[in-house]
Amino acid sequence: MKVGQCLFAVVLAVASWAQPSQPVPASTNARGAEYPRINSDRSVTFRVKAEQAQHVQLLLNFQPVDMIKAPDGYWELTTKPLTTGFYYYGVSVDGFSSTDPGSKTVIAANKETNMLEVPGPESDFFAIKDVPHGEVRILRYKSGTTGEYRRIFVYTPPGYDQSKSRYPVLYLQHGHGEDEAAWSHQGHENFILDNLIVAAKAKPMIIVNEDGMTGAPLQISPPPKGSAPGKSVSRGFMGNKYETFDSIVSKDLIPFIEANFRTITNREHRAVAGLSMGGGEAFRIGLNHPDLFAYIGAFSPALAVTDTKTDYDGALADPAKVNKEYKLIWIGIGRQDFLNKPVSETHEQLQKAGITHVWVETEGTHSWTVWRKYLADFAPRLFQ
Amino acid sequence: MKVGQCLFAVVLAVASWAQPSQPVPASTNARGAEYPRINSDRSVTFRVKAEQAQHVQLLLNFQPVDMIKAPDGYWELTTKPLTTGFYYYGVSVDGFSSTDPGSKTVIAANKETNMLEVPGPESDFFAIKDVPHGEVRILRYKSGTTGEYRRIFVYTPPGYDQSKSRYPVLYLQHGHGEDEAAWSHQGHENFILDNLIVAAKAKPMIIVNEDGMTGAPLQISPPPKGSAPGKSVSRGFMGNKYETFDSIVSKDLIPFIEANFRTITNREHRAVAGLSMGGGEAFRIGLNHPDLFAYIGAFSPALAVTDTKTDYDGALADPAKVNKEYKLIWIGIGRQDFLNKPVSETHEQLQKAGITHVWVETEGTHSWTVWRKYLADFAPRLFQ
Secondary structure, three states: OOHHHHHHHHHHHHHHOOOOOOOEEOOOEOOOOOOOEEOOOOOEEEEEEOOOOOOEEEEEOOEEEEOEEOOOOEEEEEOOOOOOEEEEEEEEEOOEEEOOOOEOEEEEOOEEEEEEEEOOHHHHHHOOOOOOOOEEEEEEEEOOOOOOEEEEEEEEOOOOOOOOOOEOEEEEEOOOOOOOOHHHHOOOHHHHHHHHHHOOOOOOOEEEEOOOOOOOOOOOOOOOOOOOOOOHHHOOOOHHHHHHHHHHHHHHHHHHHHHHOOEOOOHHHEEEEEEOHHHHHHHHHHHHOOOOOOEEEEEOOOOOOOOOOOHHHHOOOOHHHHHHHOOEEEEEEEOOOOOHHHHHHHHHHHHHHOOOOEEEEEOOOOOHHHHHHHHHHHHHHOOO | OOHHHHHHHHHHHHHHOOOOOOOEEOOOEOOOOOOOEEOOOOOEEEEEEOOOOOOEEEEEOOEEEEOEEOOOOEEEEEOOOOOOEEEEEEEEEOOEEEOOOOEOEEEEOOEEEEEEEEOOHHHHHHOOOOOOOOEEEEEEEEOOOOOOEEEEEEEEOOOOOOOOOOEOEEEEEOOOOOOOOHHHHOOOHHHHHHHHHHOOOOOOOEEEEOOOOOOOOOOOOOOOOOOOOOOHHHOOOOHHHHHHHHHHHHHHHHHHHHHHOOEOOOHHHEEEEEEOHHHHHHHHHHHHOOOOOOEEEEEOOOOOOOOOOOHHHHOOOOHHHHHHHOOEEEEEEEOOOOOHHHHHHHHHHHHHHOOOOEEEEEOOOOOHHHHHHHHHHHHHHOOO
C-alpha cells in the first residue's frame, strides 16, 4: 500500500466513527428508511407504523420493551445510550412477532431477524476501508454425508485470483439458529481480514463457513464421562447429530475446499473455530481430528470441560501430548455472557491440567460485538 | 458429463417437480417453519400467529387479502391454486406492514419482503442439479463516479478457477426497489446458467449484477423528443440520475471487472440486460455505448419507444446502422404485464422502422417467474 493510501485509510478510519451531532439513520437500515436513528449520545430511536394496533413491543436482543403510540399512528421508542456494536431485534404487534421493515434482516433464531449497528470508535477494525479487498464466494457442493447440495460461504483474501500461492484455511462457524452467511453478514469477517492482512497483522488466509445447524436443540454439556472412545462423540452438546457435522467437515467439506481452492493441505495450515454452538463444534472437531487441525478457536463457546481426564473421549487426558499437538487452543468469553461460568470453569480445568491455551476474558455479552473482536484477536495468531 | 450423470440429472429433474400428494412446507420457508404450505393442487396455506390482532391481511404480490382468525390465535388463509413460480408477499397486522417470520426474505420495494416458490414442471430449468456448478461472488469495488465502495454480485461459470480461458460478460440488472443480490436470490441466475452450460445451450460466461437504484422514482417515458444529443440522456426514465448509473457501468464497473476477471474485452463479448427498470437501463446504456455492447436484453422493460427517429438521442434513427451494430436486441413482455402496452408499442415502432430485434411475448405478469425464463431464452443467444 502506498503512503497516500495509508493516509486516506487513516482519514477514513477517523471519519467512520465520528459521533454524529444529530440523529442519523443506522447503516443497517433498509434503503431510504429514516428509522431507526442513531442519536448523538448513542441512544437509538425506533419508529414503526401500526395505526390500529393495541400493543407494540420492541424486541431488542430478543427482550421485549413497550413502544409508545404517537398521535400520528406510529409507535416510538428511544433507548438509553447503547454500547457500540451489533444488536439483533424485532417488533411484536398485538402478538405478531416479526421484523421492523425499516431495517435489514439476517438469519438468527432460525428466522429473519433485524440487525442494528451502533457505531463508535470500536467499529473501525471491521469497517470497509480503502485497502485491497478479498471476495466472499457463495458455492454449492455435494455432501456425501447428507446426500444434499450444501451452501457454503468462502472468503478469499485480496489478490487470490491474481496469485499462484497456496493459502492456509480457517473453518469458521456461526452460532445456534444462524447460518453459513452469518460470519459475512453479521461478522464482517471479510473486512476484518482485509484490514488485518493489509496491516501485515494476519497471514492471508481462506475462511470457510458451513451451516452447523445439523444438531439437536441447545444443550451445554460435554460427552458423558467414561463413555467409550469413538462412541461418545455422537452424544453431548450436539445431541445425536454431532457426528453428522463432524463427518460433513472432515469427510466432505475439507476435500472439496482442497480440490477447488489453492490451499496448503496439512494440519499446520488448517484451523477450526466458531462462536457459541459453533465454538462447541470447533472445539470438538478440533480435538477429534488432531490429524486435520493444529489450531482451535472457541468464541463464547457452548462447552464445559469438567474433567480433562475423561471429557472428549480423553482427548485432553495427556497434557504434554495436547501441548505438542496443538499450536493454539484459544478460548474467549465476555464477562457479561450467560455462558461465562461454564467457559471460565473450562479454562480453570485446562489450566489446572497444564494444557496450554490462550484465555481471553473481555467485557461483553453473548453477541457479535465480541465475536468480531475475537476473530481479530484469533486470526493474527494463526499460521505464523 | 458422463452418461451416468446425465441419467441422474434426468431423474432429479423429474423428482424436482413431482407434485406433492400432501401439503409440504415451501422451499422458501425459514428453517423448520411448517407454514406456508404448498397443497397438492398448488393452492398455498399461510398461517401466522397474532393472538391479540383485530385485522390481519396477507399481501400476496403486494395485494391485500383478509386472513381469518382460527380459535388458537393464529390467522390463516388458503389461496386458490397458484401458477407455478415466484411470489413476493408480506403480512399486515393492525396496520403494521411487515413480513411472515415463516418465510425467508429478499429485497423488493426497497425493503425485506417474503418470497414464496410454488414449484411445478416449469421450475426445472433453475433447479440445482447434479452438474458442475459455478460460484456467486460478492465483491466491493471503488466507484470513481460516486466515490463509494459498491457491492456487486459476480457469477463465474463452472471450472472458472481451474481454467485459463477468458470469458464473455453479461451485465444483468434487477428491477426498481430490488438490489444487486436479486438475480442470484430471486432469479437463480447461477443455476439457470449452470444448467444451460452443461447442456451446451449457452456459452460459459461471467454475469455481473450491480445496484441500479441510483435513479429517481419510477417514470416510464423516453427522453423528450428533439432534446439535444448528449443532453437528453440525463432525463427521462431514470430522471437526472440516469447518467450516474451509466457512468458507474461504463467508467467504473467494466474496467474493474476486466482488470479482475479473465474476460474477453471487446463489444462482441459484452452484453447488457435487465428487467423492468433494469431493462430500461440496459436498453439505454446499450444504445448509448455501441462501442461497449453488441447485445442488449430488455425483460419486461420500463421503456416506451414512440419515435425511432428522435428517441434515445437518435440512436435508433438509422436502422441499417443499428442492425449492423447490434448482434441482438431482445425484448420480452408478459401478456398480463401492466407494462405490456408501452413495450408492445416499442416493438411495433422498431418493427415499423425495420430495426431487427427478437420479440418474445409470453404468458405471465411482471414477475420473476417470467424473468427467469427470459434469461434462459436470452443467454443461449449470446456470444455465438
